[in-house]
Amino acid sequence: MKKGCYDRYSEERLKNAINVKSCIREAMGNYLRNNGFTEISPVIISPETDPLHHSTGKAGFEYYKGRYQLTKSMILHKQISLLALDKVFVFSPNVRLEPVELADTGKHLVEFTQLDLEVAGATRDDILTIVEELVTHVLNHVKDKCKEELDYFDRELNIPKPPFEKIKYHHAYNKYGRIFEEVLSHEKQQPFWIIDFPSDEREFYDREDPSRPGILMDMDLIYPEGFGEALSGGEREFDPKRIVGRMNEQELELEEFKLYLEFAEKGLPSSAGFGIGLERMTRFVCGLNDIKDTCLFPKMPGTIGL
Amino acid sequence: MKKGCYDRYSEERLKNAINVKSCIREAMGNYLRNNGFTEISPVIISPETDPLHHSTGKAGFEYYKGRYQLTKSMILHKQISLLALDKVFVFSPNVRLEPVELADTGKHLVEFTQLDLEVAGATRDDILTIVEELVTHVLNHVKDKCKEELDYFDRELNIPKPPFEKIKYHHAYNKYGRIFEEVLSHEKQQPFWIIDFPSDEREFYDREDPSRPGILMDMDLIYPEGFGEALSGGEREFDPKRIVGRMNEQELELEEFKLYLEFAEKGLPSSAGFGIGLERMTRFVCGLNDIKDTCLFPKMPGTIGL
Numbered sequence: 001m002k003k004g005c006y007d008r009y010s011e012e013r014l015k016n017a018i019n020v021k022s023c024i025r026e027a028m029g030n031y032l033r034n035n036g037f038t039e040i041s042p043v044i045i046s047p048e049t050d051p052l053h054h055s056t057g058k059a060g061f062e063y064y065k066g067r068y069q070l071t072k073s074m075i076l077h078k079q080i081s082l083l084a085l086d087k088v089f090v091f092s093p094n095v096r097l098e099p100v101e102l103a104d105t106g107k108h109l110v111e112f113t114q115l116d117l118e119v120a121g122a123t124r125d126d127i128l129t130i131v132e133e134l135v136t137h138v139l140n141h142v143k144d145k146c147k148e149e150l151d152y153f154d155r156e157l158n159i160p161k162p163p164f165e166k167i168k169y170h171h172a173y174n175k176y177g178r179i180f181e182e183v184l185s186h187e188k189q190q191p192f193w194i195i196d197f198p199s200d201e202r203e204f205y206d207r208e209d210p211s212r213p214g215i216l217m218d219m220d221l222i223y224p225e226g227f228g229e230a231l232s233g234g235e236r237e238f239d240p241k242r243i244v245g246r247m248n249e250q251e252l253e254l255e256e257f258k259l260y261l262e263f264a265e266k267g268l269p270s271s272a273g274f275g276i277g278l279e280r281m282t283r284f285v286c287g288l289n290d291i292k293d294t295c296l297f298p299k300m301p302g303t304i305g306l
Numbered sequence: 307m308k309k310g311c312y313d314r315y316s317e318e319r320l321k322n323a324i325n326v327k328s329c330i331r332e333a334m335g336n337y338l339r340n341n342g343f344t345e346i347s348p349v350i351i352s353p354e355t356d357p358l359h360h361s362t363g364k365a366g367f368e369y370y371k372g373r374y375q376l377t378k379s380m381i382l383h384k385q386i387s388l389l390a391l392d393k394v395f396v397f398s399p400n401v402r403l404e405p406v407e408l409a410d411t412g413k414h415l416v417e418f419t420q421l422d423l424e425v426a427g428a429t430r431d432d433i434l435t436i437v438e439e440l441v442t443h444v445l446n447h448v449k450d451k452c453k454e455e456l457d458y459f460d461r462e463l464n465i466p467k468p469p470f471e472k473i474k475y476h477h478a479y480n481k482y483g484r485i486f487e488e489v490l491s492h493e494k495q496q497p498f499w500i501i502d503f504p505s506d507e508r509e510f511y512d513r514e515d516p517s518r519p520g521i522l523m524d525m526d527l528i529y530p531e532g533f534g535e536a537l538s539g540g541e542r543e544f545d546p547k548r549i550v551g552r553m554n555e556q557e558l559e560l561e562e563f564k565l566y567l568e569f570a571e572k573g574l575p576s577s578a579g580f581g582i583g584l585e586r587m588t589r590f591v592c593g594l595n596d597i598k599d600t601c602l603f604p605k606m607p608g609t610i611g612l
Contacts, residue, residue: 001568009389018390022345029335039328041419041584043603044350044376044399045365047610059351059367059374063403063416066610068365070350070376077612081602083315084324093350093399097369110369113347259612262307278347296387297349304353304372306383306565 009296016149017294020142021282023149025091027141028115031134037087037117043077044093048260050075051252053203057097070095073275075205076260078118079236082269089117092275100302106290107228109279110299118273124217124235127272128193131221131231132162135191142285155287160190164221169197181222181229188224195219204246207235221276227284233274240264315602322455323600326448327588331397333447334421337440343393343423349383350399354566356381357558359509363403376401379581381511382566384424385542388575395423398581406608412596413534415585416605424579430523430541433578434499437527437537438468441497448591461593466496470527475503487528487535494530501525510552513541527582533590539580546570 008014029039047066050073060069071077074092081088093113102108119126136159143150143157150157165188172180172194181194197216199208206218218234237243243264247254254261282294292298299305314320335345351374358378366375377383380398387394399419408414425432442465449456449463456463471494478486478500487500503522505514512524524540543549549570553560560567588600598604605611 001565001572006389006569006572009386015390018346019344021347022339025345026335026339029332033328033332038325039331040324040602041327042348042399044401044417045605046603046612048612057369059369061365061367061376063363063365063610064406064608068610070367077603080315080612083312084321084602091397093348095350100370111350259307263312266307266312296346296390297352297383299351302370304369304374306352306354306386 012152013293014296016152017282017286017288018296020146020149020285021278021294023142023145024138024278024281024285027138028089028134029091031137032089032117035087037089038085040081040085040088040090042090042092043071043074045070046077048076048257049073051203051250051256052096053250053252055099057099059095059097072096073114074116075203075236075275076257078116078273079205079238079268079271080260080263082118082120082271083263086120087118089115091278092116098301103301103303107280107283108301109291109295110301113278114275115278116273116275118271120269120271122235122272124195124219124272127233127274128163128219131233131274131276132164135221135230136160136162138281139285149286153286153288155285157285158190164190165192166195167192169194169201181220182226185222185224185228186226188222190224191221191230192224193219193221199246199249202234204243204250204252205236207237208242208246217272219274221274223280223284225287227280230280230284231274231276233272235272236270238264238268238270318458319599320602322458323588323592323594324602326452326455326591327584327600329448329451330444330584330587330591333444334395334440335397337443338395338423341393343395344391346387346391346394346396348396348398349377349380351376352383354382354563355379356511357509357556357562358402359556359558361405363405365401365403378402379420380422381509381542381581382563384422384579385511385544385574385577386566386569388424388426388577389569392426393424395421397584398422404607409607409609413586413589414607415597415601416607419584420581421584422579422581424577426575426577428541428578430501430525430578433539433580434469434525437539437580437582438470441527441536442466442468444587445591455592459592459594461591463591464496470496471498472501473498475500475507487526488532491528491530491534492532494528496530497527497536498530499525499527505552505555508540510549510556510558511542513543514548514552523578525580527580529586529590531590531593533586536586536590537580537582539578541578542576544570544574544576
């Protein structure tokens, strides 16, 4: 065991961050229930999961005559859940085998939990409003319940005022280039939206605007003060022809989404939603540099942790 | 896709069971927070997990120079968490590769969620009291909030009265043989405890009574009306010599618990706790035969499910 590994469990720093994370969960869950959402169970293993076409590796194992993958996000399952329930949320543990290059960003974990939410029939604007109210509620709740913890971190939490500023992807990109998120995150004083990502930057399930080909009805929420990305979300593709078209554009193997595509053929509801990382939110709320400090058992890219 | 697989999502049956499960989670989480517990994050992957020395297969995958296993239960991590916090709980998704023989019991899933809880310095009696109050609270909450759902299932929920009856393992075994749990579960009208399991029936981490070698300070809670096991728990071994002794008795490879044993050498607190399955509780509350009906995405032994 590395020196300090045992001792970190008695540090006030870790204890306070875990208390704040627990408080964030409480505020999220109760707020959503009070607003008509049903909590569903996480899916940890499935033959089909979010492809995440960036550099994340695949984790999986054989079982009887098939193969399970570990959930990278519950997007496909959230869409199917809406066949049963109109408004769902889940605290969804995700496993993403990130490359070792991401070990020191302070923002990446191989295992993390996101609050994942989806609403049948919703537009992007509906979701922006839900997020703004939810985030404001959570920050108020933490400010009220975690006074000692925030004092410990010497953190003054400013409660942002909805509606948050919206910045179009192509404006941000034209002005700052690829590092726009980082520049803007440092510049801004409260959370803000990046909207309208180009379709080749995102997954197949984010819905292309019918009136603006190549532009998605999606969004990221970015924390201020350099804390970077808070959440990703958007309206979803639900028409099977469009889903297959987007999968082909991204050169995905349709066979890997066989069951999902059968559901789409029979009919998925239109929807919109998002996923917001609990560890990144805790990092922002506590003002921490290293996301590791928000976890009892951090799993860092490139190493095996308990 | 099998016939009916799409249609089941529009059935009232599934929707109502999921609503009840959501309500159970709400009641558990809020009750525990109000009683001084901190919610911790699930651990999905770790190099070390509960060995579960019965017939459950191992799920895992390689990552860089090591190997991750999927969590079968968070027992080892719960004990370590108590170095930071005195009272913890977690909604912990577990993956257990059960053999196909368990496919039709109506009670077994390959993936399920348990409320897992641990208290530093607690005795078994402390935990019996916590469980009795928690279960009573949850049933009252469901009765109050899920009237429509219980009506749909034509289910009259009787609120049990603590303290629940305690039956010693050897009494039950001598009277009914190996099937004592099933017989007693059918016979009883409210939940009851089986206590004092023999040490070769259980895992290494359940604490042997110092004054009664071979007998554990552990317990199962059993539902009435034939619904069977609700939870398992007990006091824990925390002395490294005793842990190693128990591991050797069970012919476990110490190398597979290398990091855990290093924590034990440096010092783990004494503790007691339990894990209670949400799907089995939902099955009991709704009076369902098949645990599959409590899941949007059931994973059954011997097959690959979405």
